[in-house]
Amino acid sequence: VPDHLEPLLATLERRDDLSATERDALVSSPWLLRRFSAESEIISFGQLVEESCFIAEGFAARTVHLMSGARQFTSVHVLGDFVDLHGLLLRRMDHDVVALTDCRMAFLHHSRLKDISTDHPHLWRLLSTTVAIDGAIQRQWIAALGRRQAPSRLAHLLCELFVRLEIVGVARDYSYQLPITQHVLADVLGLSVVHTNRALQELRARELVSWKGSRVCILDWSGLARLGEFSPEYLNLVHEPR
Amino acid sequence: VPDHLEPLLATLERRDDLSATERDALVSSPWLLRRFSAESEIISFGQLVEESCFIAEGFAARTVHLMSGARQFTSVHVLGDFVDLHGLLLRRMDHDVVALTDCRMAFLHHSRLKDISTDHPHLWRLLSTTVAIDGAIQRQWIAALGRRQAPSRLAHLLCELFVRLEIVGVARDYSYQLPITQHVLADVLGLSVVHTNRALQELRARELVSWKGSRVCILDWSGLARLGEFSPEYLNLVHEPR
DNA sequence: CGCTAGGTTGAGGTACGTCAAGCTAAGTGG
């Protein structure tokens, strides 16, 4: 199995077993690796997409631009996330996908994905499940934006990212690399940069997290989870036949 | 074609043609109609669902409850919307679905939906597309909650609901029935009831909408769309082969 | 050594929340 496929397999196998043929269907597919530098656009609004991609390295995010010039990231994506599988259904993209850090993306042509959907229905169901989980993540985020204040929102985000990064093996001991600026973080949280900074400082003052350079350490998991009202059911972490 | 299926067919046929066999597959399915009174729970958090349903009459919404006791609706659903098709993929529901008004829901067992997915792949793709559109709606809403203020959010919501209701034939002449209280509206907008009321009054003062009893009239579509930065691409209104 | 991107801090403004009161219309019982 080539290295770059490991995170995708990990995400899928966290939810259900893959048969040897299913693994092979993925491994033998003609993935195309492309590099993107931080802040560059991976997929653009309105684009007619003919292929879909997952993250083989780095962080990416969906973003909506407002007339005022402000932007809002609608979801953050990590290693192993299929960021535009729904492009197969929605012919034109309704948003941009941008690289938050330097990224490697693995592309697969839609024709091949359609083959997978007919030849390997169970594998396809698992892939679709990741899209459904994305939806669940978005719902949680709507609740956070609508009803929670800054420190709680940030706490929720940091908890969720830890769990998702742990699945693909790049987080352990309650710690992970998150090489994004507070400016980007603000556009995820729906806050100003200044207020984002203050929210972060509150988490530090309460000794819930430390965040130096690009390394996030969760010092008090249960405290952070309580503040962010984080409870991971919506991430579908149960391993079961699907 | 029985009456209660019309809105579902309208939603699907707005995006692509259905063949006679595809229509028949839906019409001949053993739908089970159930009534729900306003404020009652249609599907509960954590429930293991074995069937999925669409709205044959009324309004429903997904809702997340917070520890503080507050709630946030994460999406509003109208006539013809399949509210829990993803329950087929996520074994357990990550949220509640509640009736906003008195509702009639049409249920279909998952086994039958699975049959449709294998026997009628194009129909299944269209059904999946509605789930993907739901995701796009949620992304727009995240942007609204994160970056727009109250009157703009409300304007966006009213524009979107008009378009969605027009598709299923229950809105015309920029007017529709929306029998919900400002309390419910506040939990959609992520605002307090008082501020929701003031946002609504601003729209009235600007002569963008009138809202008396349960009837919403959009008096100035382009003004409202401008205020809400509403642009309907994300609703996938293009009729094309999918 | 100076430049720059990013982080931090303070001061003052605004959009929103909370509380509390009053209003209106529909429903209920006598």
Added chain:
DNA sequence: CCACTTAGCTTGACGTACCTCAACCTAGCG
């Protein structure tokens, strides 16, 4: 037909979470 109740809407006063602007600080980096 009229009290009385009640749910929902509206208004005002006041507090707070967050925003904006502007300055300063820090750590790379050429």
